[in-house]
Amino acid sequence: MTATVNPLRAGIRLGPTAEPCVIVIFGATGDLTRRKLLPALYRLAQQHLIPAEFAVLGVARQQMSDHEYRAKMREALTEFGDEDTVDEAAWTSFAGGIFYIAGEFTDTEPYTSVRSRLKEIDEQRKTQGNRIFYLATAPEFFGLIANQLAQANLARPEGRAWARIIVEKPFGHDLESARALNAQFAAVFEEHQIYRIDHYLGKETVQNLLVFRFANSIFEPLWNYQYIDHVQITNAEAIGVEGRGAYYEGAGALRDMMQNHVFQLVSLIAMDPPVSLKSDDVREEKVRALKTVRPIPPDLVGEYAVRGQYGPGQVLGQTVDGYREEPGVDTQSSTETFAVLKIKFDNWRWANVPFYLRSGKRLQKRVTEIAIHFKEVPHRLFTDSDAPLEPNVLVIRIQPNEGITLRFGAKLPGQAMRIRWVNMDFRYGSSFGVKPPEAYERLLLDCMLGDSTLYARRDMVELGWEIVAPILDAWKTTAFDFPNYEAGSWGPPIAFEFVEREGRHWRKL
Amino acid sequence: MSSIPQQIPVPNTLDVEAVERTLAELWKQTAGYNQASDDAVLRARSADLMVFLNDESLLPETRQIISELASFHPCRALLMAGDRNAAARDIELHVSAFCASQKRSDSKNLCCEEITLTAHGPFVSELPSAAVPLLVPDLPVFLWWRGKLGAEERVFNQLCLAADRLVFDSAVSLNPPSDFVAVAQLLKRRGDEAIVLSDINWSRLTAWRTSLANFYDVEDYRAELQQITDVRICFVSETGTISVVSSQALLIAGWLASRLNWKFEGAVAMQRSPRGLAFHFKNNDRLIELSFNEVQRPAMKSGRLTQIELKTSEVPATFLVSRSEDGLHLETQPTIAERSYPSRLLPVRNQSAAQLLSCEMEILCNDKIYEEAIEVAAAMMRASRAGPPEEDPA
16 A cells, blocks of 8 residues: 655655646746746755656747747746856756647637646656646736636546646735636635735745744733734835836735735734644634724725825935836826825724834835834833833834844933933844745745645635725725825825824834 | 954953953954944854864864854854863863854844864863853754764763754764764663754755655655665765775665664674675565665765665666766656656755754754664664674584
8 A cells, every 4th residue: 555645755854845746837938937936946946845747837828849938948047046056957857847838828729738738747747637827927817717727627636636726916906806806716716726826925034923923922912902002014115116017007006015915914913823823724813813904984094094106206326207207107197106004903902003004116215014013111210311212112024134123222321311222133144044935936835735824815815905995996086196205205295194193103214 | 254363362261251251352343343344243143052173173174164154053152172182281262253244134244253162181071161151041052073972971971961952973973984873872862861963964865865755755656665675875985895884875774764664684684795785674574685885986075875776676666866977966767667757857066064064053853763764774783793694504
């Protein structure tokens, strides 16, 4: 009788290795495949994390042979991978498992070809009927490809084989379209087969949030309304729309970043401890937290959210155009490039603790961080000190310089009682010199291993849209005064007024 | 990598405060030195690392390894060099700081501190009592034993008591080489004397173990594990004569046998053949012959593995992992019923001593799989020492 587990696998410190499988990439010549997917798969192979039997089947419009596609992917590796680490003999061995099919996603024919090609690959490479379908295409093809895969009998594998589908963001354009897309996928795939990727969750520091919160006993007792005054989450980018003006026009900061990436951070901060680290236990707690977000009344959107759009300015020493001057952008565009959102939770842990979220493009610098602002001491004892008493702040930096900082007061040496605010700093780069894996490496491997913890579940995606729906509706109809912030600033003045009217201030970053 | 090769002597060797004061002074100087280059200094410590050398000439090389290690595991390093045979000289103590550039995170220089204690003659025994109080409290403590196992037993035991994990290299620390019997004895220690052991040589085998394990992630191949009848392990030898099995070869054999529940048949099962040394194992009623073969590879270090071949007789199937002639790649090749299936060629880089040490410093718990492999390797060594079975005169 064949053992169900591989006895030689136990105790190998590299971590779990994927089963043999084929990854079918729709959009195989696109930017995402070239920049992220192929380099990540190659690196995983070099680390022995995917087996020799692994194969890639690319599907895209452009006509070319397997050989030409391999050459194209080799170029991509030079352009976007770490060329120093590319070993030509190893690449040739890896490339032997790369295949290509040309076709229009809207036609039936490519799917029939995919099916027969997969059968051949299974036979040649012992991939055991296991497949991952990666939708690296424009979002309008998502539902269509899922349906076509079902029509070609590819969505439900036979026997012990498995089929999974990875969907890139954006997952829907609003609540209605997200629900429709989810329904479309649910008609052909089981929820456990669907992997909605949010590359933020693949970042090492985001994963460290779980460890930080639930492997340390000192923070959890403070992690509630009794000790925390408010939470600030900042996701600032110095770049503009980088040639994606046409896409961004239909998206905006709220859809592009807030509803997915930032809400993932919110849920990791707000969630209760999961009963285990199993995928569904973790995702269940994240969803439970988001379910308690207080709905934003449609007539009070202005109290919960503000928006902005950048005009020309200087960023990191360079003069840059305003958003409306970017290629592909309407010269009278009403799309927001900056959004601030306040959310409150109707639950015991976070009663009356606002979470201020801000996300924007062309801000002063790139920084993503979560700042937990603790309440002030109940009684001011040090009245003679020349410095005003400040609250303690715990900062979790996601990027760059990943790390954790705790800000607290200390006495300045000397006869006088003077207090200075100092930072206790932990930097990932300093304490662990090992380079963390790229987000896509981690996420692709997780999908091959069948671990969906770091992927968004259907209800999570819909909840995200549900929270922002009143804002999206209101912003469609209310007047705006764009551009309202200079590129290279920290956003429009209303963003500052927004928190200041509640007696709080954005952190200086 | 930049470094500040200052070795500041501390006059009063057993005064912890004097050492700390000297270090504090050194840090001030280091900060000043770096201000000139516009780089801030970041002093970091995530572990204590004690290193024992019974050969003082290894000090410069060890310092180099530690300065490379610092960018993976910033630590306070306590280097102890003791030459028992030299003329008596009391403990001398020097402190230094060194900085590793952080290319990855930011421009800050990551700086660590190193305390070197040297002693000669009978004073070697006093090294632990001088070094252990200098450990930074509440950090994991690693002892990297760069001497022969079994030498300086009192010093070894005292340092082991202070350490959370002992790191050694079975490729260099065993006398005679492959003396896994001694390692197995260490692993049997219990209670306060229990040792959590790490073997740098085990890390060198990770790529081999992974390549072999990868075969059997394919369900179709997994059944073949129960059908293996022949195992051939080849390793580099300078002489080309089978005198001593390399520690890597024994470790991988021990690992295979323990993972696959093969029962070693004892000394009776050992055979010497013209092509090498062979041992017999049993899995249920099936006999498995495991042979070691020496090969000559000028490009590779003596003792390193070159090939592992697992064969089954029924189908028949061969699972082969081999290292290329130039030593730069590992290739895997399964062949079932004379048909070859996808092979994989992967680069293998000889990891530096610091990288290997770093791997061992990532874990603090026992490695059960290693310990099981050691038990089998030790049994094979005992059998090997006993010599081949005598012919039955009947």
